[in-house]
Amino acid sequence: MAAIELRQLTKVYPGGVKALDSLDLVVPDGEFFALLGPSGCGKTTLLRTIAGLETATGGAVVIGERDVTGVQPGGRDIAMVFQDYALFPHMDVTDNIAYPLRIKKVAKGARHEKAREVGARLGLEQLMDRRPGQLSGGQQQRVALARVMATQAQAFLFDEPLSNLDARLRLEARTFLKKLQRELGVTTVFVTHDQAEALAMADRMAVMESGHIRQIGTPAEVFQRPANTFVAGFIGSTPMNLLDATVRGDTLEVAGCKVPVPSSAAGLLRDGESVVYGVRPEYNTYSDRPADGALGGKVVIVENLGASHLVTLEVAGVSVQAVVPEGNEPAVGDDGYASPRRDRALVYRDGELVSA
Amino acid sequence: MAQATSPPEVLAEKDTQAGRYSSDAAGLGRLRAGAFVAPALALIAAFLVFPALWVLYLGLTNYRLTGIAAAEPQVVGLDNFVKAVSDPAFWNSTWLTVQFVLGSAVIGQVVLGFTIAWLMRDRTGPLKRIVEGLVILAWILPSAVVSFLWVALLDRDGGTLQALLHIPGFAPLLDHPMLSIVIFNTWRGAAFSMMLYGAALGNVPPSHLESARLAGASGWQQLRDVVFPHIRGHILTNLLLISLWTFNDFTPFLLTAGGPDGQTEVLAVHVYKVALLGQELGYGAALSTIILLINLVVAVFYLRLLRSKK
Numbered sequence: 013m014a015a016i017e018l019r020q021l022t023k024v025y026p027g028g029v030k031a032l033d034s035l036d037l038v039v040p041d042g043e044f045f046a047l048l049g050p051s052g053c054g055k056t057t058l059l060r061t062i063a064g065l066e067t068a069t070g071g072a073v074v075i076g077e078r079d080v081t082g083v084q085p086g087g088r089d090i091a092m093v094f095q096d097y098a099l100f101p102h103m104d105v106t107d108n109i110a111y112p113l114r115i116k117k118v119a120k121g122a123r124h125e126k127a128r129e130v131g132a133r134l135g136l137e138q139l140m141d142r143r144p145g146q147l148s149g150g151q152q153q154r155v156a157l158a159r160v161m162a163t164q165a166q167a168f169l170f171d172e173p174l175s176n177l178d179a180r181l182r183l184e185a186r187t188f189l190k191k192l193q194r195e196l197g198v199t200t201v202f203v204t205h206d207q208a209e210a211l212a213m214a215d216r217m218a219v220m221e222s223g224h225i226r227q228i229g230t231p232a233e234v235f236q237r238p239a240n241t242f243v244a245g246f247i248g249s250t251p252m253n254l255l256d257a258t259v260r261g262d263t264l265e266v267a268g269c270k271v272p273v274p275s276s277a278a279g280l281l282r283d284g285e286s287v288v289y290g291v292r293p294e295y296n297t298y299s300d301r302p303a304d305g306a307l308g309g310k311v312v313i314v315e316n317l318g319a320s321h322l323v324t325l326e327v328a329g330v331s332v333q334a335v336v337p338e339g340n341e342p343a344v345g346d347d348g349y350a351s352p353r354r355d356r357a358l359v360y361r362d363g364e365l366v367s368a
Numbered sequence: 369m370a371q372a373t374s375p376p377e378v379l380a381e382k383d384t385q386a387g388r389y390s391s392d393a394a395g396l397g398r399l400r401a402g403a404f405v406a407p408a409l410a411l412i413a414a415f416l417v418f419p420a421l422w423v424l425y426l427g428l429t430n431y432r433l434t435g436i437a438a439a440e441p442q443v444v445g446l447d448n449f450v451k452a453v454s455d456p457a458f459w460n461s462t463w464l465t466v467q468f469v470l471g472s473a474v475i476g477q478v479v480l481g482f483t484i485a486w487l488m489r490d491r492t493g494p495l496k497r498i499v500e501g502l503v504i505l506a507w508i509l510p511s512a513v514v515s516f517l518w519v520a521l522l523d524r525d526g527g528t529l530q531a532l533l534h535i536p537g538f539a540p541l542l543d544h545p546m547l548s549i550v551i552f553n554t555w556r557g558a559a560f561s562m563m564l565y566g567a568a569l570g571n572v573p574p575s576h577l578e579s580a581r582l583a584g585a586s587g588w589q590q591l592r593d594v595v596f597p598h599i600r601g602h603i604l605t606n607l608l609l610i611s612l613w614t615f616n617d618f619t620p621f622l623l624t625a626g627g628p629d630g631q632t633e634v635l636a637v638h639v640y641k642v643a644l645l646g647q648e649l650g651y652g653a654a655l656s657t658i659i660l661l662i663n664l665v666v667a668v669f670y671l672r673l674l675r676s677k678k
Contacts, residue, residue: 065578086584098579102597111593112583163583 014076014089014166015041016062016199021071023057031057033223034071039216042197044190046214048204050246053220055203059169062201064088076166086115091165095172097156099144105131105155106140112163123162130158150181157189161196168193170202174209186212207247211235219243236356237276241288241363250293250322253332254360257289263305264289264359268328271305274357277366281359288360295356296334298323299349300342306349307332311342325350420660426653433647441650448654458655460630461638465615467546468553468634473614474607476554481561481606486591489569500562507559515622518552541624545632549620557614561606568602569595601674608670612663635659 016039023032031054039045047055060066062073064085072081080088091112099108106127107114113123131140134154144152153173160168173189174182190213193200204210210217211231218228219242227239238244244252257264257271259281264271266289273281274289281287302308309327321341325332325348334350342348359366394401427448431441452458484503488496506514521528524539540548572595580590596603618636620626626633626641633641639659643652 063578063582065581084584085578085582090582092579092582094575094579096573096575098573098575100576100593100597111580115580115583115585115589 014199015039016167016201017072017074018058018062019072019074021058021061021073022069023054023061023066024069030223032061032068035223035225037218037225037228039199039201041199043199044193044213044215045199045201046204046210046217047201047220048207048210048217048246049220051205052222054223055205055220056171058220059092059171059201059203063090063092063169089166090169091160091163091167092169092171093153093156093160093173095175097144097152097176099152099155099159101144104141104143105136105147105158108144108155109158109162112159126162127158130162131155133161134158149177150185153177153185157192165198167199167201170200172203172205174204175206182209189213208249211247219246221246237358237365237367238290239365241290241360244290244358244360248292248294250317250333250335252290252292253296255289255330255332257287257359259283259285259287266307266327267309267330267332269307271307271352271357272354274352274359275355276357276368277359280366280368281361285361287366288363289357290360291352291357293322293333293335295353296332296350297353298334298336298340298342299351300346301349303349303351305354306351308347308349311344311346311348314341314344323348323350423653423656423660426650427657428654429650431650431653433644433649435647444650448651449658451651452655452658457630457633458638461633461635464546464632465634465636468550468617468620468632469611469614471546471550472553473557473610476550477557477561477610477614478603478606480554480558481563482565484558484562485565485569486595488566503562504559506555507557511619511622514556515619518548518623522548542628545624545628549623549632552623553614553617553619556619557610561610564602564606565599568599572598604670604674608667608674611666611670615663615666616659 016037018035018037021032021035021037022030024030035058047058049055057066061068062075064073064080064083068081072079074080075088075090100111103111106124109127109131110118110123113126114120118126128137128140131137134157136151136154136158139147139151139155144155147155153176156173170189174185177185186209202213211234214231216228216230217234218225219234220226221242227234227243229237229239234243234247238247238252241254244254255266257266259265259273260270261283262273262278264273264287271289296307299306307325307327309325309332311323312326312331313322313324315322315324317335319338321336321338323334323336323342325334332350334348336342392401396404426441428443428445429441430444430447484499488499519541520526522540524530524537524542529540530538576594576598577590580594585593616636617634618640620632620634621637621640624632626637635655636659639652639655642655643649646652
């Protein structure tokens, strides 16, 4: 078990693409840490640089207080689950799980014993003699996990561990993985492009954009108080409403309507300044009657989310979304009013969160 | 709610259509379809089937290049085959051929070709292009040209090697003729193996190699546990092809003419000497038949290996 520390880590690919730009990050011992970001943001490069599969151009990787920047992957005492699981097709499940132990010259009896023990823990007892080609996607993933567990490495790295599973299995695997990590208590870094996955599983997470970390925090912090408009737009299953606003005393003028200054930004704004007003559709209360501090407009789209509806209002040429519980959803063409929750709305100045 | 399934009539109609197409997809009929393949079949018959059968027949006669037996060949049954298996020169040639195939193809070309492909797998840029270009050049140049170049390199008196080294009496083609043609053929044919393994290595999933590296596997362990199991089929196909090509290769003759003293008289050269220089066409045809059978055995052996343990 060990903490992972990155100091000013930089990776420049031949050709001048800067995949990682002087990153600092500490993942404490035993933490389940998510790297989240859109395609090409450098999250996979970061994971591979921690693993040693990519060589850092600058900076240091420290695992368990040992500087491993120049150490080969095999010498870093870490284990990784690949997106495609990377199980060897010519070996049965037992040999696959025991492979890292075989490389470490553990005797055959001992390593097979260990493989059986770990396999049993992951419910693979009946499958130990099969080849990977005879297993389902979910089973293959558990074999890959078992192989990682059998190594007893100091830290685990998962590269999009759930993306090859179908939607239902992914939810099961998510719960399973979180429980397993908690039981093992091994420092784990995982990469995902799915914000719901990161929010659900991680103890803490980093949101990345083009080689930079834009925010590090717990899922609750990242969801409720995105540090900048990039994170605000990326996190959440329905994107946050980000509306141009002008400060008018202790109200904000948004799309021709007046809304109160959110509590988080109270006293921090100058009169007349241009800012961005952010509120999640979930934190908008919808009503068909005008109200103080509400954004009023016409309903243009109603999307069914199952237990609720996502209603899009057009307010003076700007789209504003609100989540409406089932039962009182409006019809397209109705007049509607969305009242943002003052304690959940946010203000961004030059793309950064305004807060004390 | 009504179930939206297709009415059975439609399904039945589809079935009959599928049935009709499966027996005659183009709808040409037997005669016209036959007419389309006839030219190809005629060419194959004239240039492959007939000569092969003709060799089988000649092998059973005492046919000669000149003389009475040339005008009126007699069928002598299996005499030629009996003569072959009781002739030490035949067995010597067979043994030399085995050395030549094992040395230059199975070991030389495979190892050299794989090594180059492995070393160049992650490279791009001029070094890779130059190395591959040179290796492929050795492969595509005409035999007569490269043979002349190698004689010019290895010759005892005026050879390039001799001019560089100045060792009196150093004559590779005379002192180590088999080694000379093995090295020559390794150099000559490595390109095919290199290209085949280059393509095969591209199919090895990078994550499998990385997984092995993370476990701490050395270069050799990565080859053994990841690369070789993945390209097993490619290796066997490669071995099959180059074994057969090398077995029937006549190019050594251009370098050493089978000499000195028959030390490089591989089967292809032996047949040439017997049939054309010795004028015994019937006996030469019998030897060719034996070579054909050996080739068949080798091919069946490799194909069995390929099929076993998928």
